[in-house]
Amino acid sequence: MKSPIDIEGWTDGRILEHLQDFARGKYRVLEIGxxxxRSTIAMAQSITGVIYAIDHFLGSPGERETNHREAVSDPLGVYLDFLANIKExxxxxxxxxxxxxSHKVQFYLRCWSLLKPAGVMCGxxxxxxxxxxxxxxFFIERKHGQPMTFVDDKMWVVKKHN
Structure with missing residues:
Protein backbone atom coordinates (compact mmCIF):
# COMPACT_ATOMS: atom_id res chain seq x y z
CA MET A 1 0.00 0.00 0.00
CA LYS A 2 1.41 3.36 -1.08
CA SER A 3 2.00 5.83 1.78
CA PRO A 4 0.40 9.27 1.41
CA ILE A 5 3.35 10.98 3.15
CA ASP A 6 4.44 12.55 -0.15
CA ILE A 7 1.19 14.51 -0.48
CA GLU A 8 1.55 18.17 0.47
CA GLY A 9 0.47 18.67 4.07
CA TRP A 10 1.60 19.07 7.66
CA THR A 11 0.80 15.70 9.25
CA ASP A 12 3.96 13.69 9.83
CA GLY A 13 4.32 9.93 9.41
CA ARG A 14 3.97 9.15 13.11
CA ILE A 15 0.65 10.98 13.31
CA LEU A 16 -0.57 9.30 10.12
CA GLU A 17 0.09 5.93 11.77
CA HIS A 18 -1.88 6.96 14.87
CA LEU A 19 -4.80 8.11 12.72
CA GLN A 20 -4.74 4.82 10.83
CA ASP A 21 -4.89 2.98 14.16
CA PHE A 22 -7.91 5.02 15.28
CA ALA A 23 -9.68 4.44 11.96
CA ARG A 24 -8.78 0.78 11.47
CA GLY A 25 -11.84 -1.36 10.89
CA LYS A 26 -14.30 1.49 11.40
CA TYR A 27 -17.32 1.83 9.15
CA ARG A 28 -17.49 5.64 9.20
CA VAL A 29 -14.93 8.35 9.82
CA LEU A 30 -15.54 12.09 9.68
CA GLU A 31 -12.48 14.28 9.15
CA ILE A 32 -12.72 18.04 9.49
CA GLY A 33 -10.05 19.88 7.50
CA ARG A 38 -2.71 13.28 3.28
CA SER A 39 -4.44 12.19 6.49
CA THR A 40 -7.72 11.37 4.71
CA ILE A 41 -5.97 8.85 2.50
CA ALA A 42 -4.04 7.34 5.41
CA MET A 43 -7.28 6.67 7.27
CA ALA A 44 -9.16 5.55 4.15
CA GLN A 45 -6.52 2.86 3.68
CA SER A 46 -7.51 1.45 7.10
CA ILE A 47 -11.30 1.66 7.15
CA THR A 48 -13.90 -0.81 5.98
CA GLY A 49 -16.50 1.85 5.18
CA VAL A 50 -16.34 5.52 4.22
CA ILE A 51 -14.68 8.72 5.35
CA TYR A 52 -16.50 12.04 5.08
CA ALA A 53 -13.83 14.58 4.14
CA ILE A 54 -15.04 18.09 5.03
CA ASP A 55 -13.19 21.27 4.09
CA HIS A 56 -13.65 24.62 2.37
CA PHE A 57 -10.20 24.26 0.76
CA LEU A 58 -9.27 27.90 1.49
CA GLY A 59 -6.58 27.27 4.08
CA SER A 60 -6.36 28.78 7.55
CA PRO A 61 -6.90 32.54 7.87
CA GLY A 62 -3.60 33.24 9.62
CA GLU A 63 -1.58 31.38 7.02
CA ARG A 64 -3.18 32.67 3.82
CA GLU A 65 -0.32 35.09 3.23
CA THR A 66 2.28 32.34 3.46
CA ASN A 67 1.45 28.64 3.21
CA HIS A 68 -2.01 28.93 1.72
CA ARG A 69 -1.58 31.45 -1.10
CA GLU A 70 -2.46 28.70 -3.55
CA ALA A 71 -5.85 28.22 -1.88
CA VAL A 72 -6.66 31.94 -1.90
CA SER A 73 -5.81 32.31 -5.58
CA ASP A 74 -7.43 29.04 -6.67
CA PRO A 75 -9.48 27.15 -4.05
CA LEU A 76 -11.00 24.97 -6.75
CA GLY A 77 -7.46 23.91 -7.71
CA VAL A 78 -6.77 22.68 -4.16
CA TYR A 79 -10.05 20.74 -4.22
CA LEU A 80 -9.15 19.22 -7.59
CA ASP A 81 -5.74 18.23 -6.18
CA PHE A 82 -7.57 16.52 -3.30
CA LEU A 83 -9.79 14.60 -5.73
CA ALA A 84 -6.79 13.61 -7.88
CA ASN A 85 -4.93 12.36 -4.79
CA ILE A 86 -7.76 10.14 -3.55
CA LYS A 87 -8.05 8.69 -7.03
CA GLU A 88 -4.29 8.14 -7.38
CA SER A 102 -17.47 28.36 5.42
CA HIS A 103 -14.98 27.17 7.96
CA LYS A 104 -17.39 27.44 10.89
CA VAL A 105 -16.40 24.66 13.21
CA GLN A 106 -19.89 24.50 14.71
CA PHE A 107 -21.23 23.37 11.32
CA TYR A 108 -18.69 20.59 11.16
CA LEU A 109 -19.43 19.44 14.65
CA ARG A 110 -23.14 19.16 13.81
CA CYS A 111 -22.05 16.54 11.29
CA TRP A 112 -21.53 14.28 14.32
CA SER A 113 -24.94 12.79 13.51
CA LEU A 114 -23.45 11.27 10.33
CA LEU A 115 -21.48 8.86 12.50
CA LYS A 116 -22.81 5.59 13.80
CA PRO A 117 -21.62 4.11 17.09
CA ALA A 118 -17.92 3.13 16.85
CA GLY A 119 -17.35 5.82 14.21
CA VAL A 120 -14.50 8.29 14.52
CA MET A 121 -14.50 12.07 14.16
CA CYS A 122 -11.19 13.88 13.95
CA GLY A 123 -9.76 17.22 13.04
CA PHE A 138 -19.45 20.41 21.66
CA PHE A 139 -17.67 17.44 23.18
CA ILE A 140 -17.01 18.52 26.75
CA GLU A 141 -19.64 21.08 27.73
CA ARG A 142 -22.52 19.45 25.84
CA LYS A 143 -21.22 15.92 26.45
CA HIS A 144 -22.00 14.73 22.92
CA GLY A 145 -19.01 12.49 22.66
CA GLN A 146 -16.79 10.24 24.59
CA PRO A 147 -13.34 11.17 25.87
CA MET A 148 -11.23 13.04 23.39
CA THR A 149 -7.80 11.79 22.38
CA PHE A 150 -5.04 14.08 21.18
CA VAL A 151 -2.62 12.63 18.66
CA ASP A 152 -0.41 15.70 19.03
CA ASP A 153 -0.95 19.31 20.12
CA LYS A 154 -3.20 20.02 17.11
CA MET A 155 -4.90 16.78 16.03
CA TRP A 156 -7.93 15.54 18.02
CA VAL A 157 -9.91 12.32 17.72
CA VAL A 158 -13.25 11.29 19.27
CA LYS A 159 -14.77 7.81 18.97
CA LYS A 160 -18.57 7.69 19.07
CA HIS A 161 -19.67 5.06 21.56
CA ASN A 162 -23.43 5.57 21.70
Whole structure:
Protein backbone atom coordinates (compact mmCIF):
# COMPACT_ATOMS: atom_id res chain seq x y z
CA MET A 1 0.00 0.00 0.00
CA LYS A 2 1.41 3.36 -1.08
CA SER A 3 2.00 5.83 1.78
CA PRO A 4 0.40 9.27 1.41
CA ILE A 5 3.35 10.98 3.15
CA ASP A 6 4.44 12.55 -0.15
CA ILE A 7 1.19 14.51 -0.48
CA GLU A 8 1.55 18.17 0.47
CA GLY A 9 0.47 18.67 4.07
CA TRP A 10 1.60 19.07 7.66
CA THR A 11 0.80 15.70 9.25
CA ASP A 12 3.96 13.69 9.83
CA GLY A 13 4.32 9.93 9.41
CA ARG A 14 3.97 9.15 13.11
CA ILE A 15 0.65 10.98 13.31
CA LEU A 16 -0.57 9.30 10.12
CA GLU A 17 0.09 5.93 11.77
CA HIS A 18 -1.88 6.96 14.87
CA LEU A 19 -4.80 8.11 12.72
CA GLN A 20 -4.74 4.82 10.83
CA ASP A 21 -4.89 2.98 14.16
CA PHE A 22 -7.91 5.02 15.28
CA ALA A 23 -9.68 4.44 11.96
CA ARG A 24 -8.78 0.78 11.47
CA GLY A 25 -11.84 -1.36 10.89
CA LYS A 26 -14.30 1.49 11.40
CA TYR A 27 -17.32 1.83 9.15
CA ARG A 28 -17.49 5.64 9.20
CA VAL A 29 -14.93 8.35 9.82
CA LEU A 30 -15.54 12.09 9.68
CA GLU A 31 -12.48 14.28 9.15
CA ILE A 32 -12.72 18.04 9.49
CA GLY A 33 -10.05 19.88 7.50
CA UNK A 34 -8.49 17.69 4.82
CA UNK A 35 -6.41 20.06 2.63
CA UNK A 36 -4.99 17.84 -0.13
CA UNK A 37 -5.85 14.53 1.53
CA ARG A 38 -2.71 13.28 3.28
CA SER A 39 -4.44 12.19 6.49
CA THR A 40 -7.72 11.37 4.71
CA ILE A 41 -5.97 8.85 2.50
CA ALA A 42 -4.04 7.34 5.41
CA MET A 43 -7.28 6.67 7.27
CA ALA A 44 -9.16 5.55 4.15
CA GLN A 45 -6.52 2.86 3.68
CA SER A 46 -7.51 1.45 7.10
CA ILE A 47 -11.30 1.66 7.15
CA THR A 48 -13.90 -0.81 5.98
CA GLY A 49 -16.50 1.85 5.18
CA VAL A 50 -16.34 5.52 4.22
CA ILE A 51 -14.68 8.72 5.35
CA TYR A 52 -16.50 12.04 5.08
CA ALA A 53 -13.83 14.58 4.14
CA ILE A 54 -15.04 18.09 5.03
CA ASP A 55 -13.19 21.27 4.09
CA HIS A 56 -13.65 24.62 2.37
CA PHE A 57 -10.20 24.26 0.76
CA LEU A 58 -9.27 27.90 1.49
CA GLY A 59 -6.58 27.27 4.08
CA SER A 60 -6.36 28.78 7.55
CA PRO A 61 -6.90 32.54 7.87
CA GLY A 62 -3.60 33.24 9.62
CA GLU A 63 -1.58 31.38 7.02
CA ARG A 64 -3.18 32.67 3.82
CA GLU A 65 -0.32 35.09 3.23
CA THR A 66 2.28 32.34 3.46
CA ASN A 67 1.45 28.64 3.21
CA HIS A 68 -2.01 28.93 1.72
CA ARG A 69 -1.58 31.45 -1.10
CA GLU A 70 -2.46 28.70 -3.55
CA ALA A 71 -5.85 28.22 -1.88
CA VAL A 72 -6.66 31.94 -1.90
CA SER A 73 -5.81 32.31 -5.58
CA ASP A 74 -7.43 29.04 -6.67
CA PRO A 75 -9.48 27.15 -4.05
CA LEU A 76 -11.00 24.97 -6.75
CA GLY A 77 -7.46 23.91 -7.71
CA VAL A 78 -6.77 22.68 -4.16
CA TYR A 79 -10.05 20.74 -4.22
CA LEU A 80 -9.15 19.22 -7.59
CA ASP A 81 -5.74 18.23 -6.18
CA PHE A 82 -7.57 16.52 -3.30
CA LEU A 83 -9.79 14.60 -5.73
CA ALA A 84 -6.79 13.61 -7.88
CA ASN A 85 -4.93 12.36 -4.79
CA ILE A 86 -7.76 10.14 -3.55
CA LYS A 87 -8.05 8.69 -7.03
CA GLU A 88 -4.29 8.14 -7.38
CA UNK A 89 -4.14 6.34 -4.03
CA UNK A 90 -7.09 4.11 -4.90
CA UNK A 91 -9.42 5.24 -2.13
CA UNK A 92 -11.96 7.19 -4.18
CA UNK A 93 -14.66 4.64 -3.36
CA UNK A 94 -14.10 5.19 0.38
CA UNK A 95 -13.96 9.01 0.47
CA UNK A 96 -17.01 11.29 0.35
CA UNK A 97 -15.71 14.84 -0.18
CA UNK A 98 -17.85 17.62 1.28
CA UNK A 99 -16.78 21.06 0.08
CA UNK A 100 -18.44 23.60 2.36
CA UNK A 101 -18.74 27.36 2.02
CA SER A 102 -17.47 28.36 5.42
CA HIS A 103 -14.98 27.17 7.96
CA LYS A 104 -17.39 27.44 10.89
CA VAL A 105 -16.40 24.66 13.21
CA GLN A 106 -19.89 24.50 14.71
CA PHE A 107 -21.23 23.37 11.32
CA TYR A 108 -18.69 20.59 11.16
CA LEU A 109 -19.43 19.44 14.65
CA ARG A 110 -23.14 19.16 13.81
CA CYS A 111 -22.05 16.54 11.29
CA TRP A 112 -21.53 14.28 14.32
CA SER A 113 -24.94 12.79 13.51
CA LEU A 114 -23.45 11.27 10.33
CA LEU A 115 -21.48 8.86 12.50
CA LYS A 116 -22.81 5.59 13.80
CA PRO A 117 -21.62 4.11 17.09
CA ALA A 118 -17.92 3.13 16.85
CA GLY A 119 -17.35 5.82 14.21
CA VAL A 120 -14.50 8.29 14.52
CA MET A 121 -14.50 12.07 14.16
CA CYS A 122 -11.19 13.88 13.95
CA GLY A 123 -9.76 17.22 13.04
CA UNK A 124 -6.69 19.36 13.00
CA UNK A 125 -5.88 22.91 14.10
CA UNK A 126 -6.87 22.48 17.76
CA UNK A 127 -4.34 25.22 18.47
CA UNK A 128 -6.56 27.74 16.65
CA UNK A 129 -8.80 29.57 19.14
CA UNK A 130 -12.09 29.12 17.23
CA UNK A 131 -11.48 25.42 16.62
CA UNK A 132 -10.56 24.76 20.23
CA UNK A 133 -13.60 26.65 21.56
CA UNK A 134 -16.04 24.80 19.28
CA UNK A 135 -14.58 21.36 19.95
CA UNK A 136 -14.50 21.90 23.72
CA UNK A 137 -18.05 23.26 23.74
CA PHE A 138 -19.45 20.41 21.66
CA PHE A 139 -17.67 17.44 23.18
CA ILE A 140 -17.01 18.52 26.75
CA GLU A 141 -19.64 21.08 27.73
CA ARG A 142 -22.52 19.45 25.84
CA LYS A 143 -21.22 15.92 26.45
CA HIS A 144 -22.00 14.73 22.92
CA GLY A 145 -19.01 12.49 22.66
CA GLN A 146 -16.79 10.24 24.59
CA PRO A 147 -13.34 11.17 25.87
CA MET A 148 -11.23 13.04 23.39
CA THR A 149 -7.80 11.79 22.38
CA PHE A 150 -5.04 14.08 21.18
CA VAL A 151 -2.62 12.63 18.66
CA ASP A 152 -0.41 15.70 19.03
CA ASP A 153 -0.95 19.31 20.12
CA LYS A 154 -3.20 20.02 17.11
CA MET A 155 -4.90 16.78 16.03
CA TRP A 156 -7.93 15.54 18.02
CA VAL A 157 -9.91 12.32 17.72
CA VAL A 158 -13.25 11.29 19.27
CA LYS A 159 -14.77 7.81 18.97
CA LYS A 160 -18.57 7.69 19.07
CA HIS A 161 -19.67 5.06 21.56
CA ASN A 162 -23.43 5.57 21.70
Missing amino acids: VWKG YGVGDKVIPMMVE DDFGWKGVKEAVVE
